[in-house]
Amino acid sequence: MSDADVIVVGAGPAGSCAAIAAARAGRRVILIERGPFPGSKNMYGGVVYPRILDELVPRWWETAPIQRWVVRRSTMVLSETGALTVDYRSNAWGEPPYNGATAYRPDFDEWLSRQAVAAGAQLVTSTTVTGLLRDASGRINGVRTDRPDGDLSASMVIACDGVNSFLAKEAGLYTATDPANFTLGVKETLALPKHVIDERFGVRDDQGVDIEILGGTSGVNGGGFVYTNLDTIALGAVLKLPKLAAQKKRPEEIIATLKAHPAIAPLIEGAEVKEYSAHVIPEAGYSMMPTMVTDGMVVAGDAAALCLAAGIWLEGVNFAMASGMYAGEVAAAAVARNDVSAKSLTAYTDKLNATFVLRDHKKLRKVPGLVLSDRVQQKYPAFVTSVVERVFRVDNPQPKPGLRRIVREERKRAGIKLSQLIRDGWTGLRGFG
Amino acid sequence: MTVVACLKWVTPRADDDDRFAGISAADQSALEFALQSAQPGEDVVAVCAGPVGAERALRDAVACGVTRAVRIDLDPRASSSAVASAIASVVTEARLVWCGDYSLDRGTGSMPGFLAARLGIGQALGLIDVTIAHDAMTVVRRLDGARREIVRVSGPAVLSVEGSTARLRRASLRGVLAADTATIDVVTGPSSVVDTVDEKPFRPRARALAAPAGASALDRVRSLTDAGSVTARSETVVLDPPAAAARIVSTLREWGYLG
Amino acid sequence: MTSIARDTSWPEISFEERIGTAEFRIHERAHIVVDGDTCRGCSTRECVVACPANLFVPTSDGGILFNYENCFECGTCYMVCNKEGAISWSYPEGGFGIVFHRT
Incomplete structure (x- = not known):
């Protein structure tokens, strides 16, 4: 008899949800985490949308370790000195059933793993999976860990081992690793007293703010973010790997420049760096996704590149939790009918295709490329901010110039062809449509 | 056992x-x-x-x-x-x-x-x-x-x-x-084992030292730091390596640093 | 009367201080190994710029000095490196390496 029905590798949001779903279905589940506790290796931009947990953890908001509920969402376009912000506020998001929340991943992931343990999964920490085991037919039927006597057998494996996804690569589910598909996220956790954060961001109690930034990343394609936690601010930059390497600017220098921007500096003035962190993000979305299933294994979460970086939408944890949950359900059913072949496991891909997990990704598949394109990154922030700057500048006794003239002049000044602008606008409209 | x-x-x-x-x-x-x-x-x-x-x-x-x-x-x-x-x-x-x-x-x-x-x-x-x-x-x-x-x-x-x-x-x-x-x-375990309830971080107790003696400031500093006093001994010798090693060992033994 | 401009800048912390804010449980075995010979022939040095922990240091003899101890285990270095086999990358032994607190 094998050691378990299902081995889940990685106790992040995908792995824990997979373990909850499979254990609830009556399967023997072992959940393996390489960190000393779940979440200890995990870092992200800072906002989680836990609606998908309604199924797995009813009334999750009562126990989840949330920092603040996001009631203000801002999208900021930064030029060298200017800033254009679109800001939406809804205090209703700060009340049940809630929308987005800021949370520390070492807190949130550890909490979620406890739900998996409560569901009956066995959690093993401080154990790194180093490879896959296969039976004579080549079907995956276990994992090798870095502990003595460390082979573990199972009917099947769910790989939730994160963005580097060595298991998916070993199983041949990725064709190649193209650095252009990845961004580096670097972040500072900045400490300020709670009342100072409340005042600067215009919130109260456990209300929070999520600011996404286009521009301000020192010419390296990517973006920035500022999120409020209870008594810290998460500030960071997301940087396209090949551009970062080519621009000869170090990540911490890019953060320093972002922090010094006139629109950002007052928000974080006097804050102390409590923690510096970094993580890679599978940014390219649908175009970089691996084959999701093989004989004896399915892939979920970041390991399956299920991270949505589509400009105004930056989501990952929800895709991880959903894909993990579906993987757990499908695995449990496959084990029950004693068929874990790739064909049997395509139920997982079907489920992803039928739900927001892949529907969002497919619908927005052109957006990550557009958002990270050189034009959007290098030219549009300056163009947009200078248009707005001129629209609102009162230059009496000069009469107000027409909006069309401003747009034409600023477009030319920014070096953007009309045809390109129309094409990008069309791609954007269709992409977001 | x-x-x-x-x-x-x-x-x-x-x-x-x-x-x-x-x-x-x-x-x-x-x-x-x-x-x-x-x-x-x-x-x-x-x-x-x-x-x-x-x-x-x-x-x-x-x-x-x-x-x-x-x-x-x-x-x-x-x-x-x-x-x-x-x-x-x-x-x-x-x-x-x-x-x-x-x-x-x-x-x-x-x-x-x-x-x-x-x-x-x-x-x-x-x-x-x-x-x-x-x-x-x-x-x-x-x-x-x-x-x-x-x-x-x-x-x-x-x-x-x-x-x-x-x-x-x-x-x-x-x-x-x-x-x-x-x-x-x-x-x-026994319930009343806390001798003193003290929530402050632990610090070693301060040690009272006698005020340094000496006529000049330099002397007082020396008496505080032992610099140049009899307890801080030094000696410069020029010898070939094997002899120097032997000399170091014998000196350390003489000064009580080796058993 | 002298007017004092309000200083909105703040002292940037040193890189050592910055990396010192993260907890690393260091194992005696290096989980990433860099092939010095391959690096000596590399002129682009993507890893030196991109590694967020600044672990790749060029040496005066044209090589790369690599420290594994303060690694975030992000994967940036092997992804940006275009020299086949220059960086052998794996995770540290379970329980060791970066431990995030408030990320």
Whole structure:
């Protein structure tokens, strides 16, 4: 008899949800985490949308370790000195059933793993999976860990081992690793007293703010973010790997420049760096996704590149939790009918295709490329901010110039062809449509 | 007879968050020596006086191979003497009791001495090297002034070791899986063991020094720092390497730094 | 009267201080190994710029000095490196390496 029905590798949001779903279905589940506790290796931009947990953890908001509920969402376009912000506020998001929340991943992931343990999964920490085991037919039927006597057998494996996804690569589910598909996220956790954060961001109690930034990343394609936690601010930059390497600017220098921007500096003035962190993000979305299933294994979460970086939408944890949950359900059913072949496991891909997990990704598949394109990154922030700057500048006794003239002049000044602008606008409209 | 490893659960963060807590490198060395020094058929017991969270350290110890794990439910502010009493009350027929040399939080290193007194057995504390043989062990103690003491331990004793003396073995995967459901014995420690309730961070007591004597400022500084006084000795000699080495050794011996 | 401009800048912390804010549980075995010979022949040095922990340091003899201790385990270095086999990348032993607190 094998050691378990299902081995889940990685106790992040995908792995824990997979373990909850499979254990609830009556399967023997072992959940393996390489960190000393779940979440200890995990870092992200800072906002989680836990609606998908309604199924797995009813009334999750009562126990989840949330920092603040996001009631203000801002999208900021930064030029060298200017800033254009679109800001939406809804205090209703700060009340049940809630929308987005800021949370520390070492807190949130550890909490979620406890739900998996409560569901009956066995959690093993401080154990790194180093490879896959296969039976004579080549079907995956276990994992090798870095502990003595460390082979573990199972009917099947769910790989939730994160963005580097060595298991998916070993199983041949990725064709190649193209650095252009990845961004580096670097972040500072900045400490300020709670009342100072409340005042600067215009919130109260456990209300929070999520600011996404286009521009301000020192010419390296990517973006920035500022999120409020209870008594810290998460500030960071997301940087396209090949551009970062080519621009000869170090990540911490890019953060320093972002922090010094006139629109950002007052928000974080006097804050102390409590923690510096970094993580890679599978940014390219649908175009970089691996084959999701093989004989004896399915892939979920970041390991399956299920991270949505589509400009105004930056989501990952929800895709991880959903894909993990579906993987757990499908695995449990496959084990029950004693068929874990790739064909049997395509139920997982079907489920992803039928739900927001892949529907969002497919619908927005052109957006990550557009958002990270050189034009959007290098030219549009300056163009947009200078248009707005001129629209609102009162230059009496000069009469107000027409909006069309401003747009034409600023477009030319920014070096953007009309045809390109129309094409990008069309791609954007269709992409977001 | 049993071999005992005493582990202290230390929470480094001010918020006492158990996720970041654990046992020190010295305690890990102690656990490794406990496992190595047990004779066939002998029980190896891991003891920890601490909160419920500390059971994780005990499960890790079970995964590494200890045969019994005991948690003494004790106020974390209990004094070394109270901890020693509590441990002595659960340790019976101990042949060897291994401890870390001092804990990471308070760091007085006094608990092992109290424990030896309570158990009425020998002690060899502050060990930097341990050689385990079947009948007796040879251990090396670190003394003041870079001196060393080599001790042969044959009878029952409390031994405290530095963190660099041994690397704790990595628990096997089977061991880890089994430890998840292992029984942790919980003993309620004495309730009133907190001598002083003091929530301030621990600081060593200040030592009163006599005002420096001397006519000039330079003399007073010298008397404070020992610079140039008889206790700070130096000598410059020019010799070929073998003679220089011999001279260094003989001088160190003359000055009392070598035994 | 002298007017004092309000200083909205703040002292940037040194890189050592910055990396010192993260907890690393260091194992004695290096989990990433860099092939010095391959690096000596590399002129682009993507890793030196991109590694967020600044672990790749060029040496005066044209090589790369690599420290594994303060690694975030992100994967940036092997992804940006275009020299086949220059960086052998794996995770540290379970329980060791970066431990995030408030990320």
